[in-house]
Amino acid sequence: MELETDQVGHAGVVRVRGRLTMAAAGELKAAVDREVAAGRTLVVIDLAGTTFLDSSGLGALVGGLRSARAAGGDLRIAGVGPQVRTVLELTTMDRVLRPYASVEDAAGDGR
Amino acid sequence: MRQQLVLRIIVTVTLVLGLNYVAWRWLESVNWSAWWIAVPLVIAETYSFLDVCLFGMTMWRAKQRPEPPAPAPDLTVDVFVTTYNEPVDLVMATAVAARDIRYPHRTWVLDDGSRPELAAAARAAGVGYIERSEDWVDRPRHAKAGNLNNALFVTEGEFLLILDADQIPDPAILDRTLGYFEDDRVALVQTPQFFTNVTEADPLGSQAPLFYGPIQQGKDGWNAAFFCGSNAVLRRDALMQLGIVGYVRETERSVRDALHASRRLLAQAQRTAPDPTQAAVLHEVQEAAAQALGALDAGEPLSDVTYAFQRRVDAISASVVAQDVASIRADLAAIAALPIGRDDEIGAVVVDEPALARLADRDWSPLGAIESVQALVRAVDVDRSAEAQAVMPVATLSVTEDMATAMRLHALGWRTVYHHESLAHGLAPEDLGTMMTQRLRWAQGTMQVMLKENPLGVRGLTVGQRLMYFATMWSYLSGFAALVYLAAPIIFLCFGVLPVTAWTVDFFARFIPFFLASQALFLVAARGVRTWRGQQYALALFPVWITAVWTAAANVWFGRPLGFAVTPKVRPDGSPSQWRLVWPQLLAMVLLVVAVVVGVVRAAMGLSWWVGTAVNIVWVVYDLVVLSVVVQALRYRGYAAPHAVAPGATD
Helix, strand or coil, rough: CEEEEEEEEEEEEEEEEEECCCCHHHHHHHHHHHHHHHHEEEEEEEECEEEEHHHHHHHHHHHHHHHHHHHHCCEEEEEHHHHHHHHHHHHHHHHHEEECHHHHHHHCCCC | CCHHHHHHHHHHHHHHHHHHHHHHHHHHCCCCHHHHHHHHHHHHHHEEEEHHHHHHHHHCCCCCCCCCCCCCCCCCCCEEEEEECCCHHHHHHHHHHHHHCCCCEEEEECCCCCCCHHHHHHHHHHHEEEECCCCHHHCCHHHHHHHCCCCHHHCCCCCEEECCCCCECCCCCHHHHHHHHHHHHHHHHCCEEEEECCCCCCCCCCCCCCCCHEEEEEHHHHCCCCCCCCCEEHHHHHHHHHHHHHHHHHHHHHHHHHHHHHHHHHHHHHHCCCCHHHHHHHHHHHHHHHHHHHHHCCCCCCHHHHHHHHHHHHHHHHHHHHHHHHHHHHCCCCCCCCCCCCCCHHHHCCCCCHHHHHHHHHCCHHHHHHHHHHHHHHHHCCCCCCCCCCCCCCCCCCHHHHHHEEEEHHHHEEEEEECCCCEEECCCCCCHHHHHHHHHHHHHHHHHHHHHHCCCHCCCHHHHHHHHHHHHHHHHHHHHHHHHHEEEEEEEEHHCCCCCCCHHHHHHHHHHHHHHHHHHHHHHHHCCCCCCCHHHHHHHHHHHHHHHHHHHHHHHCCCCCCCCCCCCCCCCCCCCHHHHHHHHHHHHHHHHHHHHHHHHHHCCCCCCHHHHHHHHHHHHHHHHHHHHHEEEEHHCCCCCCCCCCCCCCCC
């Protein structure tokens, strides 16, 4: 997996390329924490390049959501592919992490 | 019986004389100061001596069987005519003759070329037509072995007669062979291959009267007569048993390989794991793999072991998911408890445990993320998905399926029969290039079997059977010895380098008796059939034999392709400059002649010792006579006149 951070408006954007799995979860969580610590409490995770998500990856996303919320911000996901969407729907996690169509949409109503 | 006694006496005498000569060569007469030629020569001589020993052992029990019993009237038989790209007319001539075999049977054309015109011709002639099933698409086709295996699963006769596309059967072929199967331990009856398009002189050495005669009869005496790919009847049960045993063995081997490889990979993955949790998980999988290997070693059934292993990996996976789910729950609870309200549903979300548990499914398992674990789980299974058929009755480990199949049948305790009566007439290659391709293919196949499944180490074979298979393989190493036998006299005549300490009375007194005895052995063993062509080609095709060993070793050890070609049954049009095929032999002949001239000049100038020169000139003449077969083959323009006598016909 490769991570890349970026900024769109006020939002911090983390792009995840490849497989978001046990091996990558810790790294993603750390990247989200860094964004939040830097004051960008609206974090958008761009999953357009993510081919696979497992329970650990899901755990990292929820963990990131918790950090962002605790800091008064939010964590949103954008550009999910078919496998990621299936996992989210099957686990009903799509009700917690609503997939946005694009990074711009997700960053849109940020402060 | 008396003949057998004479043969055994000659064998014994030959071996005693040979041992006497070879021991003297090693102990007393190696010229160590010229070791670079002396050692290869003594090794080559030892090779030849062992070859004679193996031949002697083969002849020891040469078996001339009495008339076969008549077959039971109600056996079911399938006759297979195998083809790949032979002309439709040629295949159909064989198929029609096969259809007209007297004993009741069904005839099938096994077309590996899937040709619609052949399918139509078969239908018109009232014979069955079989092509490869869908399962073979994008999977290893295994040439003729694959073709037969495919057909085995769409036919049902108790016995199978296998015929190459050009082998026209005698109507009595089944009546003469099925009777042997009364002994229900018999798995195979092989009959000779005899070629009708060969002149009396047989310049291409196509007839193999020594092999389809004394040698197979000798192997038969040790219950080691082997399958030669065509003109043979096989018992379906035996082949199926072979397929099933092979399936179990192959699967166990691949499971073992996967488990062994994974232990290494998992250890490596643990060292590079990003966090201790993951390392711990990998460690658990590694332990599961070790346990599975232990269970296999303890002889537990493969299916139980693989099932238990997969269940354990699933359990490890589930525990990882359970941890993740617990942390997700904790996070969600913490978010819901945050004082800042937001317009989402988190407060209302009830964590759906069964839904989250689906993350442990094989496809989405967190362990699936670790490539090595994923590959391992796939490999530790019993469905052999890389092959078209899980069960492959006819051996596929070699380009020549026949020898390996027979060896495995013998290892399972089956008996085989060599029936010395020509019951099918085929077509031999009519030009040098085709003949050499065919010999290369046989030699490569034999070397592949030797390197992959050396008979000396195959469990279930008797000592005699091991040696009978080994003898055939050993004979294909003759190319290296031939090289030495060509080089040694050239080196002496041109440079005066002596590979032996001296050509003295000591030498002649040991060598000549051994030489004469071994020639006598061949003469008596052959019982009147002419074996000189075979002897010539054993040496004269030395580049082919060396290529075969070389390419088979590269294939078996390094996975290189063999450059395998199917033997064409008709002459390829216009075969230009065939001499290019045999340039090493022609070069050797030129060098031998030059060496004689140089040797004579050196002797005349007093630079060399006349006895040595004389011995080496005799040696060169022998080499030249042997190699001259290549010139005859080059001058051969194919078959014209009908004339040849089938083996067994004169008995």
